[in-house]
Amino acid sequence: MNFPVSLYIALRYWRAKSADRFARLVTNLASSGIVLGVMALIIVLSVMNGLEKHQKQQVLSGIPHAVLMPQEGYLDLQAAQPSMPDFVRQAVPINSTNVILQTAQGVSAGHIIGVQKPSDDLILDYLTQQQLSELLPAGEFKILIGNRLADKLRLNIGDKVRLMITENSQYTPFGRVPTQRLFTVSDIYFSDNSEVSGYEIFANLSDIGRLMRIRPEQVQGYRLFLDDPFQITALPQFFSADKWKLEDWRSQKGEFFQAVRMEKNMMGLLISLIIIVAISNIITSLSLMVVDKQGEIAILQTQGLNKRQVRRIFILQGFLVGLVGTIIGTILGVLITLNLADIIELFGQRGIFLPTSLELGQIIVIVAFSLLLSLLSTIYPAYRAAKVEPAEALRYE
Structure with missing residues (x-):
């Protein structure tokens, strides 16, 4: 050579x-x-x-990767779902809001999410559809809370807790009063993500809608679960800012x-x-x-x-x-x-x-x-x- x-x-x-x-x-x-x-x-x-x-x-498994909502009004559940990009693994109808939980033992902040099926959230995958329907029947105002939040407020299954929504207050002769209602704890879930179990609460989708004064056939928007949470940067290309409002996990975990x-x-x-x-x-x-x-x-x-x-x-x-x-x-x-x-x-x-x-x-x-x-x-x-x-x-x- x-x-x-x-x-x-x-x-x-x-x-x-x-x-x-x-x-x-x-x-x-x-x-x-x-x-x-x-x-x-x-x-x-x-x-x-x-x-x-x-x-x-670990951190992003318990929260939606993005929430898609219209700029004005609400979405009709009976209408066709908006066209989603290929990397969106699941789109789930959602009614959710921040709440204040009040019991005789104390007060705590939380985030309540309306669900219809166990597949609507990864935390609920231990339940069957029948079990979820029994725990969160429509019209009975029952909730699932995390073990950390239950320990903090000393709540057990069957206890009553008052939920107040400060974002949706109403006028009364005594001034503005937060929308509130008594809910019953139907079950306590345990999550590997201890942070999520300290603030996230689940209730029936229609019950949260009634609390937020949304008609039963309407929802706020859709929770989006992506194949890769870091693909959220591509979502604005598919949803016009004039029509849609996008919130993603970066508002909570972006700095980390x-x-x-x-x-x-x-x-x-x-x-x-x-x-x-x-x-x-x-x-x-x-x-x-x-x-x-x-x-x-x-x-x-x-x-x-x-x-x-x-x-x-x-x-x-x-x-x-x-x-x-x-x-x-x-x-x-x-x-x-x-x-x-x-x-x-x-x-x-x-x-x-x-x-x-x-x-x-x-x-x-x-x-x-x-x-x-x-x-x-x-x-x-x-x-x-x-x-x-x-x-x-x-x-x-």
């Missing part, structure tokens, strides 16, 4: 042991630094991806996920500095080699090697250092990420849940970033090598 001359010489220089121990040390540090940087970047970003997905499942995303970006930036420092060592090692090999470069030029081929020798040599370091770092990073739980247990840390998620696109970007910097780092030393004049380099040989 015939190699190009530049590649053949670059391979010889790369494999040969330099007489200059310092130059050899700098080259080894450059290669090791790239391995560590690429490996650490893949591991850290995979862990951050896993944590972000885990939080997305922005903080997670910012943390991931900062961690990626900081660890990228390891790769940048390692790449700078390639410049140093190649510059030292240019000084060390001036005589050989001059001889090669007298044998017919042109300046472009000389530049290519050092570009290929530096790129080989970056390529090998990047490949080894990528392999180690993927292997460690896939076996991270077992590795953590080796250090005696048992029972620690650390989710990970490898993303191919992210790995490709890391590899491309490392190889691009490796290639750019060779430009200056290669330019210096091509400037060597044979007559000057061989004058005292």
Whole structure:
């Protein structure tokens, strides 16, 4: 197999042991630094991806990803459902509002949601349709409350609780009075998401409509559950702002996920500095080699090697250092990420849940970033090598 001359010489220089121990040390540090940087970047970003997905499942599972409502009036339940984009997994009719719960033991704020079927909310999937109909029959004003809220107000099944809607008050001779009604606790649900069980309440859809003075055949809008909660940014393209009003989970949890995303970006930036420092060592090692090999470069030029081929020798040599370091770092990073739980247990840390998620696109970007910097780092030393004049380099040989 015939190699190009530049590649053949670059391979010889790369494999040969330099007489200059310092130059050899700098080259080894450059290669090791790239391995560590690429490996650490893949591991850290995979862990951050896993944590972000885990939080997305835990935090966003108990709340609607978006609520679609008309700008004016209400929607007719008998009318055809608005056309939904493909990524909307489920659209559920909704009547919901913020309420104040009052009992003899205390007062608390909550959010009540009207439902018709267990599939209307993920929290209710433990119930059958018959069980839900028995717990929340229309016209009997019964509610399901979370265990945390029940503990806070010391409520048990069968207890009465007064619900007040401050947003829908009515005028009386004594002034504005919040709309209110007594509800009966028909059941207490338990949720893995303790935050949701502390404020979310369920009632029959028509009962909430009556409380909010909405006709039985009408609803406020639709709760939308998406395949990916982060696809909410695409919803305004399908629903005109002149006709529809959109509210999404970002109003409640947006700051939390922005903080997670910012943390991931900062961690990626900081660890990228390891790769940048390692790449700078390639410049140093190649510059030292240019000084060390001036005589050989001059001889090669007298044998017919042109300046472009000389530049290519050092570009290929530096790129080989970056390529090998990047490949080894990528392999180690993927292997460690896939076996991270077992590795953590080796250090005696048992029972620690650390989710990970490898993303191919992210790995490709890391590899491309490392190889691009490796290639750019060779430009200056290669330019210096091509400037060597044979007559000057061989004058005292």
